[in-house]
Amino acid sequence: MMPEELSERKLPEDHEWQITEKVKETHDTYTYTLRPFSASQRFNFSIGQFVTLSAILKRPTASGGVEETTVNRAYSIASSPTRDFIELTIKEEKPYGYINPATGKSDAFAAYFNQQVKIGDRIKLKFNPVKEHFLWKVAAGIEKNVAYWSGANGAQSARCLMQYMEDKKDPEFNLILFYSNTKLSTENADSIIGDVEHHPIDSLNVIYYNWLIDIAKKLKNVKVIFTFTREQEIPTASKDAGIVFRKGRFFLNPDGSSERTLLKYGNNVQTSFNPICGSSAFINGTVRLPDGKINKGKGILQNLMELEGVKPEKTDKEQFYLQQVGAN
Secondary structure (H helix, E strand, C coil), X not given: CCHHHHHHCCCXXXXXXXXXXXXXXXXXXXXXXXXXXXXXXXXXXXXXXXXXXXXXXEEEECCCCEEEEEEEEEEECCCCCCCCCXXXXXXXXXXXXXXXXXXXXXXXCHHHHHHHCCCCCEEEEEEECCCCCCCHHHHCCCCCEEEEEECCCCCHHHHHHHHHHHHHCCCCCEEEEEEEECCCXXXXXCCCCCCCCCCCHHHECCCXXXXXXHHHHHCCCEEEEEEECCCCCCCCXXXXXXXXXXXXXXXXXXXXXXXXXXXXXXXXXXXXXXXXXXXHHHHHCEEECCCCCEEECCCHHHHHHHCCCCXXXXXXXXXXXXXXXXXX
């Protein structure tokens, strides 16, 4: 891109929104409701898009001082474009007090945002319009039979889609959320395994757990498949609740043999559209080892094509947003 082209390019504008509600999702995750401070600050968006949030935070330094800076982070919008507010779900990835040994400063975001920002505060948002984001075909109504594959921190856009389905009441929309987490409860929590009744937030390790149970019961065209990769016991659910619990990784039977997970849980393999949101390990099996080496395995994308026979055009993955998030 030439310099003159860059100067003519329209950059995202700052929009001022106000935090009106803060809801605890798990022991380290909150969902914030934001409303435009004035009508002129409102903007339109579609399912699967994201915003860059800007906040002034106080964070520690290695010298023992405190540095106050403006920090930007990108987050998928977790609420439907049919509603007059925006919801953002913010998970603490690095602990409060963490200091990067290389810089001598804290580069954490969520832990400080969750503690320092309060209801009533005004926040700057920049809308990041991406024409062909990973759910653009769903937003355009091209794909309505959706199998959404989510890692532990990738269900925000699925929540957005469910709210959209609830509001639009389009009988042609169908969604199965395949949602992978390590454990249902935190490591130090008492066992809360049992039936599908609601569990206390402070012990939960699964974002939107109670909300997803409620919406799956409410909407007949929504089904949620929870899988827990490190859980020994799992909850049980009635067959008509739209909820399934299982152990282990998708595409693997308990004995280690391959399974066709998409086919097993009732979605039409030929017609289903498969957006994937999660880590690189979840999407394509790529893992960076502690020694810096790259280990390449199989992720959801490869399993869908090799085991299920899904065509590449019937898949998409969230990647631009994940690149923008960085370490927080």
